[in-house]
Amino acid sequence: MILVTGATGSIGTHLVRLFQEKGVAFKALVRDEGKARALGCDVVVGDFDDPGSLVPAMEGVDRLFLNAGGAQPVDGEQPMVRQQKAAIDAARAAGVSRVVKVSVSGAHRGGRLAQGAHWEIEEYLKASGLGWSMLRPGGFMQNFVTGTAGFTADGKLLDVYGGAPVSYIDCHDIAACAAALLTGSGGLGETYELTGPQALTCAEIAQELSAALGRTVEHAELSPDELAAGLRAQGLPARFADDLAELSRQVASGSMAATTTAVRDLTRREPRTFGEFLAANAEALRAG
Template identity: 30%
Template structure:
């Protein structure tokens, strides 16, 4: 029997990439793919390819149950709700797990983060840890993808840093193996389409971990622009990010990434992307070369 595969957050970057990989690389029939989103009109192109598009709102548990009906394997792409003053994101995810349980989903997949345990410096790690616990408590066989930081996240800092010649950081000598979002999507799609019934936890990373100084050296090599890394205490970096015009909560989240890197909790390198997808992940240098024009603004 052919399984029906459902992807939430299908209009987001990761969700859309997973669906495209299901259709193009995994050769899943469009009629066996359900894409959910709050705004179905945003997925008209997928509907035109034959994908089943359904409305689903993580703040509306009834809509989740309705959307999940008939799905065998469900991928919950973590939502973008990053309100540090509430547990809204965790409640959204718990609602999705409950909907999967209520509708008889046979396998639940989820996009988490590396080392989300309560001691993590990352300010939203508790959302992921709590969701993982809810999934395990549900009794549904699961696959958890602990996605490392995307190479694309470097767009948050690098264009401004390259323009000024100074990259402010509090990561010290901590290492991080940024991975390409599309590579992670390919690994997730392969697992979603695999029919695997066992429970697994995979950490998805790029192929090599670098310090901030080493990343800066690569950036300079690729762009021809000098880039000096200036290490600051977390508090000073937070004030600097706020001064650049970002809201305080978002500034604190960004700085918590550096604190996490400094602590060594994101320095791992795994071969999970290649093991799952069969393709070699893009290197950081390849990413920088492909995006040189965008990085230089």
């Protein structure tokens, strides 16, 4: 039996759908049964913030898809680290044999925000004795639909990467890679850097959005210093604002421009282009 965590999220909803299409036996760990009803699958209630709920939720589970929310610090702590370590402890106690974890591109010791948090969890998982595979995706195409990518008040797409290209990936492809690892025997002890098929600049993304929406989407540059000042003005902690500014400097220097063949290697098909992603999400895009 496979347990899918983060099942209501951007990656998890695709993974649930893929398993349903393929008739794979799985259940989803959810915090809110009512919210999860739309998934149309077996669920078990559990919360990463309640370690006592996790071991019973993993009873009879052989493989775990480990994923949850982002890495915004709360009172200087990264809740994700504590939460995912608790899930790994529960998996070991429940006799899970293998964990497929969603991490982040460029995870490293001492990295800012998600890069440091995911690295710490990766190391904990590697030391746990459980079988593991790491998926390290870059920026999600979904960010342009969910609002995670910033827009100005008058609807301009914010370029916080100084015109540098980013090889955005569709969460559909991340889920397909996870499905291959959760249902197959390959990839044990492997780390996969996942990207889309091409790196796009903000100007190119704005052009694609314009074509999909049938109206002009403009873009506006925001320097890392302006980004940090804006976040501080919104009341966000200075450290968080500075970390985000530093990450945007790194991306501006080309740190997320490379593409890999990992999606093709794992799924035997090409990852979706940004245009294909927009076509598959036309309804959500127009509603957003």
